[in-house]
Amino acid sequence: MFEDLSQKLESVFKKLRGQGKITEANVAESLREVRRVLLDADVNYKVVKQFIDDVQKRSIGQEVLQSITPGQLIIKIIYDELVTLMGKTNAEMTDSPIPPTVIMVAGLQGSGKTTFCAKLAHYLKNKGRYPVLVAADIHRPAAIDQLEMLGNQIQVPVVTDRTRRATDIAAESIDQARKGARDVVIIDTAGRLHIDEEMMQEIENIKTKVNPHEILFVVDSMTGQDAVNTAKAFLERLDYDGVVLTKLDGDTRGGAALSIRAVVNKPIKFVGVGEKLDALEVFHPDRMATRILGMGDIVTLVEKAQAQFDEQKALRLEEKLRKAQFTFEDFLDQLREIKKMGSLQQLLGMIPGIKRLPINAQVDDTALIRVEAIIQSMTKEERQKPHIINGSRRRRIAYGSGTSIQEVNKVLKQFSDMQKMMKKFSKGKMPRMFEGMHFSA
């Protein structure tokens, strides 16, 4: 389902190709597809509407750079907008000058609060803090046992009291933390529906009683359109300081992140990326934007190509190509440029339409490493003038790079093929370079 989206966008882009400026007419079709992408990613429909309007306003009249198509430029604008909307990477938490710092965790049932509490305790412990976990979920069967077991796993004490109300447990835990020389108190609360008045009152009471320095709202990243309602309702009652997105290790596109950011102006601080207790990461808005767009791979490629391939170098290289002076030195440069962009497999995956090509696009990155090693085992002279590499030099290169003579031969052969090919399209532009690169170990 998602793959045909990127195909669709591609065909939209095709129509846009060769048009120098973004106009109302040529942007409309792209934005229709983008709208669908966002809705499929579970971004709230109202948020999508507003977002698309904003992007349209921003896009019209923009000059299209020569290196990318108007469609790609729109995607880039959208991507930038998304990143901005989702805020900065920010896992800073309010720290109380007088310990302990009290953190309260709230959310719907099944959003992953208990697991997050344990992960957060683990994270803080690794940062040299002395956390204590508080089991204030007295409603769900065995929730207390669960937190106790998790605390045990990470060697963090857990405050429990099976006879008292959640409010009292929470309030008392702070004294206990102080006595036990603990500087962070993490309070796990019961999952509750935002429309459950009784339960919302309970958590409000806990807040009033313990006055937490930090309240985190935990939300399942697979949440659909309803995310805005719950995020708003919890904000009204608790005025939380940050959001935690859980279960991002699945394949959800996570549009809820954008929806929530759009309706509540609170940073997303952490993301849960697995069941293990160290599977907690600081939120990265750029990664999230890519994910929500789904075909954000195109963005990444555009961005990376723009950032890494500096124009000057490319010009120099083109010059060399034209004069057929491409050496192993340049080749090595190229290899490194490519490596900067990520793995070859990733890179190939980013190229729109590659999945539909009949060729088997499986690429082995280790092959590249070996090629690099071989080139590095050459002398400067050999790199400039590969024709001087005779039998004994080949043996030395193979020995030096830990490969075989056969492999060295292969690289030399491929290099000379490449040189020939480059002469053929030396009039062409840089990106076409990639076409000539077929390596196998």
Added chain:
Amino acid sequence: MGFLDAFNVSRLKEGLNKTRTNLLEKVQKAIHGKTRIDDEVIEQLEEVLIAGDVGVQTTNILIERIRDRVKKERYENPDELNGLLHDETQKLLLNGSLEMVDPSSIPQNHRPHVIMIVGVNGVGKTTTIGKLAYNYRNSGKNVLIAAADTFRAAANEQLEIWAKRAGVKMIQQSQGADPAAVAYDSLKSALANNADVMIIDTAGRLHTKVNLMEELKKIKRVLQKLMPDAPHEVLLVLDASTGQNAIQQAKQFTAAVGITGLILTKLDGTAKGGVVLAISHEFDIPVKYVGVGEKIDDLQPFDRKAFVDALFER
């Protein structure tokens, strides 16, 4: 209503009521003051469906069908839109759907009737099992629960509390045990004790985790060593607040263990669970139950007519 008396039907209505008023109000607002189904009505209808997590693709299917019918049958009155929508929506759910589930009638040709419960983390599997066991026991069945979530901390403890509430037996091993072994031992015991129903709880797992999906397949395989046609039902539990990712969940779980039915939980919130339309339509999987609260009698048989009625009542 017959066997439905075994359930507290008013709670179902209560739970669905929020779904109904939310969507209904919007549709009514959309058609208010209009004398025919124009593009604006369609557009607003689209918004209503999207807002209910029905998803773009299924919304488009629905709207196309409505457009077609408007064209062919010359519906001119927008009041008829609700009826049309009702009709077409029900058709999506009808596709491959079975009749309502009757907990008191399980197939006669095998004992025990083995039900495996699967789903991603946090959707409410364990709670649902408690409720399901309670329903079966209430209709006089001898029920056994197999605690095959050996991964999550305190999963056994949680299920045990539910088993006690439902008044049924439960078989468990220590945390970290092989879930397939738990399932196998439980089925052995169920066979020996002539249990009518055996319900297997499994650990929550994201459908993208290959190893964990393999583990589910293994549970199914070992069950079949004792009982070739087991499990008789594999129910996927979905959280009503989940968006379009539920489609991927249904797809992957179906591929791994062959889902025979859905249970939609947490319908007592404001989420609408519209994604089940897409799933039911795309994979021909019926929705069997809905969860409408945290109490033990809060699991209700899914009545698609009532569900759609509630969504788009005239």
